Amino acid sequence: xxxxTAEQVYDRLLNFDKILEQxxxxxFFLGDVSIVVRQRDVVGSIMQEWLExxxxxxxxxxxPNPNTQMPPDIYLDTDNxxxxxxxxxxxxxxxxPGFDIADFRAFQEEIIEKPYMLxxxxxxxxxxxxxxxxxxxxxxxLKNVWEICRAMSNYPLNLQVKDNVIHKIRPAKWYGSxxxxxxxxxxxxxxxxxxxxxxxxxxxxxxxGTWCSRFVDAYRQQYGRTLQIPRWNEIKDRYVRQ
Amino acid sequence: xxxxTAEQVYDRLLNFDKILEQxxxxxFFLGDVSIVVRQRDVVGSIMQEWLExxxxxxxxxxxPNPNTQMPPDIYLDTDNxxxxxxxxxxxxxxxxPGFDIADFRAFQEEIIEKPYMLxxxxxxxxxxxxxxxxxxxxxxxLKNVWEICRAMSNYPLNLQVKDNVIHKIRPAKWYGSxxxxxxxxxxxxxxxxxxxxxxxxxxxxxxxGTWCSRFVDAYRQQYGRTLQIPRWNEIKDRYVRQ
Numbered sequence: 001x002x003x004x005t006a007e008q009v010y011d012r013l014l015n016f017d018k019i020l021e022q023x024x025x026x027x028f029f030l031g032d033v034s035i036v037v038r039q040r041d042v043v044g045s046i047m048q049e050w051l052e053x054x055x056x057x058x059x060x061x062x063x064p065n066p067n068t069q070m071p072p073d074i075y076l077d078t079d080n081x082x083x084x085x086x087x088x089x090x091x092x093x094x095x096x097p098g099f100d101i102a103d104f105r106a107f108q109e110e111i112i113e114k115p116y117m118l119x120x121x122x123x124x125x126x127x128x129x130x131x132x133x134x135x136x137x138x139x140x141x142l143k144n145v146w147e148i149c150r151a152m153s154n155y156p157l158n159l160q161v162k163d164n165v166i167h168k169i170r171p172a173k174w175y176g177s178x179x180x181x182x183x184x185x186x187x188x189x190x191x192x193x194x195x196x197x198x199x200x201x202x203x204x205x206x207x208x209g210t211w212c213s214r215f216v217d218a219y220r221q222q223y224g225r226t227l228q229i230p231r232w233n234e235i236k237d238r239y240v241r242q
Numbered sequence: 243x244x245x246x247t248a249e250q251v252y253d254r255l256l257n258f259d260k261i262l263e264q265x266x267x268x269x270f271f272l273g274d275v276s277i278v279v280r281q282r283d284v285v286g287s288i289m290q291e292w293l294e295x296x297x298x299x300x301x302x303x304x305x306p307n308p309n310t311q312m313p314p315d316i317y318l319d320t321d322n323x324x325x326x327x328x329x330x331x332x333x334x335x336x337x338x339p340g341f342d343i344a345d346f347r348a349f350q351e352e353i354i355e356k357p358y359m360l361x362x363x364x365x366x367x368x369x370x371x372x373x374x375x376x377x378x379x380x381x382x383x384l385k386n387v388w389e390i391c392r393a394m395s396n397y398p399l400n401l402q403v404k405d406n407v408i409h410k411i412r413p414a415k416w417y418g419s420x421x422x423x424x425x426x427x428x429x430x431x432x433x434x435x436x437x438x439x440x441x442x443x444x445x446x447x448x449x450x451g452t453w454c455s456r457f458v459d460a461y462r463q464q465y466g467r468t469l470q471i472p473r474w475n476e477i478k479d480r481y482v483r484q
Contacts (some may be wrong), residue, residue: 022273030266030377031259035295037268037288046270046279053277127329135272 001061004054004076006086006121010142013054024135036133040092043135044099047090048073048126070110071102072120082222085120093138101149101169104159108198108211115219118187122148126175139175146175146190148174150181151239155200156193156232166201180241189235191215196232243303246318248328248363252384255296266377278375282334284351285377286341289332289367290315312342314362324464327362335368335380343391343411346401350440350453360429364390368417381417386406390416392423393445393481397442398435398474408443422483430469433457433479438474 004012011018026046027039029083055062063075071086091097102110111118126139150172152158158181160168172183184190195215199208212229220226246254255261268279268288294316296306305317308438312325333339343349352359368381392414394400400423402410414425425434439458443449462468 024272026270028268031264033295033299035291049277053275057275
């Protein structure tokens with residue numbers, strides 16, 4: 001079994017397998033009759049399994065995360081579960097990215113406990129399905145989490161908010177024409193947005209006084225590097241354009 | 243192209259194709275990798291298309307209903323759209339039948355306008371899917387609509403009620419051990435339950451005074467037969483057991 005990095009997965013799919021030129025379909029077989037399944041939303045939930053099939057077929061070593069609720073989907077290095085972590089996402093390219101990044105409250109805790117979760121690579125498939133059920137991959141990206149996150153008008157992150165309670169972190173549209181809410185340019189700016197959201201969210205405000213210093217300490221322990229996290233007000237104008 | 247009746251479809255699937263002994267699966271193909279799709283709910287929504295594939299494969303004439311929102315799914319006699327009407331339903335056999343029969347308000351109107359809609363045959367597949375994605379048909383039935391409908395504790399039909407407004411007619415569990423709410427024994431009893439529901443439903447009460455006589459007239463015009471519809475109170479005890 002060979003080893004492969006997230007970057008090599010992306011490169012091989014794009015340039016060797018020429019994934020953007022392939023056509024796919026979903027078929028249902030029963031008895032001696034088979035039909036094409038024309039349900040777009042199914043594709044979004046099976047690309048992770050497809051990628052695992054691809055890794056097996058190409059004899060690459062990997063391990064799926066037994067906890068399917070939390071990133072990463074896949075450990076590419078089975079000997080080191082803090083590097084080469086891969087999360088697989090898929091969305092209907094004719095709509096906007098519709099997947100969730102994470103539950104906000106769990107995420108802010110998670111990156112203090114496991115700072116390497118900030119370096120999970122997101123392998124993202126933008127697919128389309130014709131009326132006839134032909135599936136095409138229209139775009140493929142390998143991204144850091146901050147490169148697919150953005151602010152929104154009244155929060156430093158794009159959040160799903162219900163009855164004033166913050167739930168999921170939702171993605172940016174990181175490709176195509178620029179919007180008033182561009183993706184974050186670096187890890188530090190993304191952490192600044194999380195820090196500000198910890199403060200603004202009533203459910204996490206009581207831990208906001210020390211959240212940023214706890215995160216910086218944890219990250220230094222993991223990587224030996226002291227991050228300089230800007231205040232949200234200093235960088236806000238770059239991410240919330242009028 | 244040959245003609246086939248609903249009864250012959252059922253008989254051929256059961257006895258010639260031995261559908262209960264077949265194993266199926268859903269597969270996703272992309273590039274040179276294919277995987278098994280293990281999403282149970284997909285099966286429920288593709289059995290109709292599978293049946294259409296089966297009719298084509300066996301060279302039977304049929305026509306799908308262009309209005310996918312209303313029964314029937316399939317006209318088996320393309321020259322006569324008032325007979326040999328087929329509705330295809332599928333449900334997870336390890337749960338209970340979960341499909342909708344019809345929107346109540348639309349249904350009580352529909353059967354006066356088109357009494358033959360009461361004689362649509364329901365071809366019902368009870369499927370299961372293993373953890374590995376192997377699909378098995380555990381049961382197949384051909385039923386009249388009244389044979390898969392029942393009363394509930396506070397209404398003469400099993401209804402989905404939201405904020406006191408009646409929405410969908412929901413099915414009975416017509417197989418296996420008997421419950422306190424058995425399916426209707428005949429068309430007339432089912433119509434009695436509809437008539438009583440027209441009266442009890444605030445949104446249809448103003449038409450309830452003449453609903454039953456209008457229905458009986460329409461049915462006689464279609465079939466030359468005058469139905470004797472019992473009052474709900476006369477038959478209630480057979481359908482709502484204590």
